[in-house]
Each structure stands twice: as structure tokens, then as C-alpha cells.
Amino acid sequence: MRQEFFVSRGTLFVISAPSGTGKTTILKRVMAEVPGLSFSVSHTTRAPRAGEENGVDYHFVDAGRFAAMREAGAFLEWAEVHGNFYGTSLEAVEAGLAGGTDIVLDIDVQGCRQVRAAAPDAVTLFIVPPSWEELERRLAGRGTDAADTVRLRLANARREMADADRYDFVVVNDDLERAVAAVKAVVVAERCRHRRDAVGLPLAIPRP
């Protein structure tokens, strides 16, 4: 409704979680059920999993292409996660926000730190598993990763959990319905925030 009066800048939502927590599952539901949200498709050097589609889940690129994009300053943020490179297209995010679209980034804790520096008004949300045992069960049960990949992701989860305190919101993914409802509530509440557009500044990327 507010767009009848003026096109306000979109809100940047950042969602992180240790691998296997259920972030992708939750986000697919939230994207389908909340109108006006656009998912930022990252670039990655990781190989596609069964069922993943190029351009939908990720833009799958080789290491050379990723490095060229990084050197050209094409990423709002980028990081090496679990042995692969991942990055968010600056141009796509900026175009969406400038056009008034709310953008969702599914990125790791290192990426979120970079986004906080570039866009202090970003809304950050961390999803946690109900327990370590359940995280291990979900990672193994997903059946998409080799045993050594699961071990690496579990080891990294301990480090990632240490960043939870830096996020604006924390949601526990115990019951899926409850977690989906909580993430949707955050989006809806942020859209109602008074004078949010007053702080919506263009992204400022610190250059080395």
C-alpha cells in the first residue's frame, strides 16, 4: 500500500544458520507464503546437489569465474565456507532494493559480518537447531553430503553458533511450522517499522 505514495527502498534480510539446521526448508516456505520477497541467488564453486538447479538454487561457477567476479568487485560479500566459495551479487541486490523489493540473503556468518558493515540497516536473523544431536541427525538424514562433508559441517557449526548473539533475531527450528511462523512474523513486523525508509541508504562497500 505504501507504494501508492512513493517507492520506498526495499529491506535487506539476512538469514544464517549452521548447515543442516533447516534454513533452506524454512526459507522455501517463507518465500512461497510471504508476497513481495525476492531470494538472492548466490554464486558458488560448490558442485550442485541432486535436485538443485543452476540459476534457481545457486549460480554454479568454476573457481576461475568466481575469482574474476571477486576481482571485479561484483560481490556485496563473499566467503569460503566448508571448502567452497560463495558470493552475493552486488548489482542484483542493489537493483532489487532500489526498486523497492525486499531481498533475502541466505549466507553464512562471515558474509553477514560484511553485510552489516555495508548495510547497517539490514535485518539479521539466525536460526538454531534444537540440539547438537538433532543437528547431526538432520545433516546425516538429508543424505546429500558425504560422511567427511557432514563431519566438516558439524565442526564448523560450533564456530558459527558463536556468532548468534550478533543477530537481531534468533529462531529455534524445533517444530518446522513454528519456525516458519516466527520468520514470517519478523518480516511482517519489519515491514511495519516506523520510517524504515528514512535509513535506507545505498550500499557502501568498503574497498581494500
Ligand code: ADP
Ligand atoms: P540447511 O539449509 O540449514 O542446511 P535443510 O533445509 O537442508 O538445512 O534441512 C536439513 C534437513 O533437516 C532436511 O532433511 C530437512 O528436511 C530437515 N528438517 C528441516 N527442518 C526440520 C524440522 N523442524 N524438524 C525435522 N527435520 C527438519
Ligand code: 5GP
Ligand atoms: P550449502 O552448501 O549448504 O548450500 O551452503 C553452505 C553455507 O554457505 C550456508 O551457511 C549458506 O548460508 C552459505 N552461503 C550460501 N550462499 C552464500 C553467499 O553468497 N555468501 C556467503 N557468505 N555464504 C553463503
